[in-house]
Amino acid sequence: MLLSLKSLSIAIALLPLVVANIQDIQTRDNTIERRVYFLFSASASIINVPCFELADPVIAINPTDANFGVSAVAPGRFVTSADGTQIFAEARGDPSKPAIVFIHGFGIGAMAFNDIFNDPVWLARAYLVRYDTRGHGRSDKPTNAAAWVSQRLAQDFDAVVQSYSLNKPFVLGWSFGAANVADILSFHPPSYISGIIYDAGLPYLAALPNVGSPAGFAVVPGLNQTTNVTQFQTSYIEFINLCHPALEWNFYLGCLGDGVVQPRIILDLGFTRTQNSTGLLQAGTTGALPLLAIFGGDDKVVLKQGVLDAIAGWQNLTVVTLPDAEHFTWISRPLLFRATVLNWIDQHA
Numbered sequence: 001m002l003l004s005l006k007s008l009s010i011a012i013a014l015l016p017l018v019v020a021n022i023q024d025i026q027t028r029d030n031t032i033e034r035r036v037y038f039l040f041s042a043s044a045s046i047i048n049v050p051c052f053e054l055a056d057p058v059i060a061i062n063p064t065d066a067n068f069g070v071s072a073v074a075p076g077r078f079v080t081s082a083d084g085t086q087i088f089a090e091a092r093g094d095p096s097k098p099a100i101v102f103i104h105g106f107g108i109g110a111m112a113f114n115d116i117f118n119d120p121v122w123l124a125r126a127y128l129v130r131y132d133t134r135g136h137g138r139s140d141k142p143t144n145a146a147a148w149v150s151q152r153l154a155q156d157f158d159a160v161v162q163s164y165s166l167n168k169p170f171v172l173g174w175s176f177g178a179a180n181v182a183d184i185l186s187f188h189p190p191s192y193i194s195g196i197i198y199d200a201g202l203p204y205l206a207a208l209p210n211v212g213s214p215a216g217f218a219v220v221p222g223l224n225q226t227t228n229v230t231q232f233q234t235s236y237i238e239f240i241n242l243c244h245p246a247l248e249w250n251f252y253l254g255c256l257g258d259g260v261v262q263p264r265i266i267l268d269l270g271f272t273r274t275q276n277s278t279g280l281l282q283a284g285t286t287g288a289l290p291l292l293a294i295f296g297g298d299d300k301v302v303l304k305q306g307v308l309d310a311i312a313g314w315q316n317l318t319v320v321t322l323p324d325a326e327h328f329t330w331i332s333r334p335l336l337f338r339a340t341v342l343n344w345i346d347q348h349a
């Protein structure tokens with residue numbers, strides 16, 4: 001017998017004593033199946049309710065100038081990076097399972113990973129950690145060049161690792177965010193982390209000319225100029241559409257919002273900063289770190305061959321292309337993406 005929430009609540013209101021037992025059972029599609037057993041009936045009534053799990057306390061975020069007055073309430077915490085920059089971070093899932101730190105790409109902050117962080121299967125099989133990188137989302141957005149040297153971005157990651165007491169986490173870098181792994185491995189030995197997952201990932205900034213698609217580069221002039229509002233609007237919308245042409249509306253608005261809270265100069269600061277890729281590439285060519293490189297078969301932002309060329313000689317490399325997947329690979333192919341990452345982690349944890 002299937003009941004709507006409303007009819008169930010009416011039934012419960014009318015018969016307050018007959019509900020004998022309520023069991024919540026996890027289903028495979030982001031919902032909890034709630035089985036309500038009645039005293040007078042051998043069969044259960046089943047309703048489906050959306051499921052999500054929050055591990056951190058809910059805190060209010062104080063608006064600051066650096067955030068353009070952004071104020072929001074969200075689960076998570078601010079961690080302080082070595083130079084004082086406030087980084088917004090969040091963890092969910094099972095802390096006894098392998099930790100995965102998710103690093104988002106350009107423009108769209110850590111909210112990009114919402115579908116993953118709301119999924120009971122991901123939450124049961126890993127400890128999921130994400131943060132807004134400096135210049136993004138709820139984190140501070142410094143606009144001085146000194147705040148954008150390589151070590152600062154490695155220190156942001158360090159602050160998150162320390163705050164959540166992570167021991168050798170896996171790092172999953174999406175798109176432009178994958179380049180942060182090169183920063184991390186410039187200041188730490190490979191043993192600091194357990195492995196790398198590039199999801200349509202840019203290995204390091206010097207590889208950008210071969211990794212970015214012509215369509216991706218075409219929107220850049222509209223995103224880093226500050227004189228034409230119309231051009232910014234159309235370019236940012238085009239950028240989101242390139243990432244995925246048919247996003248759920250609220251999520252789409254979140255992606256657009258992350259663009260609006262970002263000072264335009266962050267693009268130049270983030271894209272033109274200097275990196276040393278030696279530590280990253282040595283970790284690969286010596287076999288010290290395993291790498292899972294995931295690609296979307298229909299990605300319109302990142303060129304797969306450019307990524308593979310940039311990491312030529314990597315010893316412990318697994319390459320998986322998700323058929324028909326857009327740049328938002330895990331939104332296009334949620335089950336395949338999840339199985340690819342979690343099975344690989346089980347083999348390398």
Ligand SMILES: *[C@@H]1O[C@H](CO)[C@@H](O)[C@H](O)[C@H]1NC(C)=O
Nearest residue numbers: 220221224225226268271272
């Ligand atoms: C925008 O970025 C491109 C590519 O990095 C650069 O050549 C250009 O000078 C930038 N424009 C502005 C206004 O910052």
Ligand SMILES: *[C@@H]1O[C@H](CO)[C@@H](O)[C@H](O)[C@H]1NC(C)=O
Nearest residue numbers: 222227228229230231232234
């Ligand atoms: C601003 O950008 C729009 C869209 O790219 C363009 O059509 C328009 O001519 C631009 N306006 C100015 C004043 O450059």
Ligand SMILES: *[C@@H]1O[C@H](CO)[C@@H](O)[C@H](O)[C@H]1NC(C)=O
Nearest residue numbers: 185186276277278279280282
């Ligand atoms: C890059 O890092 C390596 C050590 O990992 C170092 O030997 C090299 O000098 C660095 N390159 C630059 C340009 O700083």
Ligand SMILES: *[C@@H]1O[C@H](CO)[C@@H](O)[C@H](O)[C@H]1NC(C)=O
Nearest residue numbers: 287289290315316347348349
């Ligand atoms: C890749 O790394 C994992 C451990 O992270 C190891 O178990 C496996 O043997 C390595 N494979 C190769 C081909 O080196």
